[in-house]
Amino acid sequence: MADDGPVEHGYPHLETVRAAITALYRRLSYDTIQTFATSVVPADVAFCDTDDLHLGAQRVARELVRHYRLPDARLIVSFREMKHAANVELAAGPEYFVELNDRFRTHRRDIGAALAHEVMHVYLHRLDLSFPGTRDNEILTDTAATYLGAGWLLLDAFREHGAASQKLGYLTPEEFGYVLAKRALLFGEDPSIWFTSPQAYEAYVKGMAQARRDGQQPPLTAAGWAGRRRYARDRRHAQEHVPVAEPDVPYSFAPDQRGPLRVSFPCPTCHQRIRVPVRGRVRARCALCRTVLECDT
Numbered sequence: 001m002a003d004d005g006p007v008e009h010g011y012p013h014l015e016t017v018r019a020a021i022t023a024l025y026r027r028l029s030y031d032t033i034q035t036f037a038t039s040v041v042p043a044d045v046a047f048c049d050t051d052d053l054h055l056g057a058q059r060v061a062r063e064l065v066r067h068y069r070l071p072d073a074r075l076i077v078s079f080r081e082m083k084h085a086a087n088v089e090l091a092a093g094p095e096y097f098v099e100l101n102d103r104f105r106t107h108r109r110d111i112g113a114a115l116a117h118e119v120m121h122v123y124l125h126r127l128d129l130s131f132p133g134t135r136d137n138e139i140l141t142d143t144a145a146t147y148l149g150a151g152w153l154l155l156d157a158f159r160e161h162g163a164a165s166q167k168l169g170y171l172t173p174e175e176f177g178y179v180l181a182k183r184a185l186l187f188g189e190d191p192s193i194w195f196t197s198p199q200a201y202e203a204y205v206k207g208m209a210q211a212r213r214d215g216q217q218p219p220l221t222a223a224g225w226a227g228r229r230r231y232a233r234d235r236r237h238a239q240e241h242v243p244v245a246e247p248d249v250p251y252s253f254a255p256d257q258r259g260p261l262r263v264s265f266p267c268p269t270c271h272q273r274i275r276v277p278v279r280g281r282v283r284a285r286c287a288l289c290r291t292v293l294e295c296d297t
Helices: 014-028 030-034 053-067 108-127 134-147 152-156 173-187 198-214 225-239
Strands: 074-080 086-089 095-101 159-161 164-166 252-254 262-266 273-277 281-285 292-296
Touching: 014 030, 014 134, 014 173, 053 074, 053 108, 074 108, 086 108, 095 108, 108 134, 108 152, 134 152, 134 173, 152 173, 152 198, 159 198, 173 198, 225 252, 273 281
Parallel strands: 074 095
Antiparallel strands: 086 095, 159 164, 252 262, 262 273, 281 292
16 A cells, blocks of 8 residues: 555566456456446546545445446445555455545545455455465456456556655556556557546556557567567477477467467467467467457467
8 A cells, every 4th residue: 555665666467467367258258348348437436525435435335336237235434544555344245344544534536446446356256256365366356456447546546756655456557557558458448538647647658568569479460570580480490399498488389280280379368378270371269358360370
């Protein structure tokens, strides 16, 4: 949470974030994810200083429950002194008790961000979707909230003013930007128009650059010259049955007794691995997210 040491930057959790996106598609399906094409809009979670604290928090909680399509869930929001930003008691329901840090009594604009994360905990709890370990499970929660349209609030809560800083959630600002960018590329949505924090916009721009690189890796036809050249070299070695260990490339080759050599690579949308034959131009369709990919294998 805020003012708890320096803010971590970069992409230290990127593989877990990608695994979380894959897990969402596997658990929810392509059709369900498509129903989240519209994000939470600022007007629905706006909170000004003249609003009643508890009534306003309940109103924002209800809006997020509605957005996540949890109509029979009721959140009871309270405030207390605590180290973390918020906490939710994951009981059987339909009532769930959420505690917010006392700091939000005077920082009301970020109540929506804190609740976006906590209500997603309830959503994933009902889906019975989790990752082992607290850290990875929190990363799953941040990723799911962002990919399903409420996580821009978490990134917008990131602010730096000289030596002071504030960040909510477990992802770095750039990782929040990356997941937002993946969502933007999927739905054609531009969340940057809602940012009030300049640091959030900068993190989103960096995340978008990283997200676009996912679609510019060989064997995709959008790959750059250097990547294509390296891919051709690795393919030649694989065809000559020379073992190639390349941990820093996303693709891998494997022989197929029933046909030509095959190459495996992650889908740039959902990150499920796709296997296609090595035979030149190929059009592949991801069975999980239905993305059609132009490949030059």
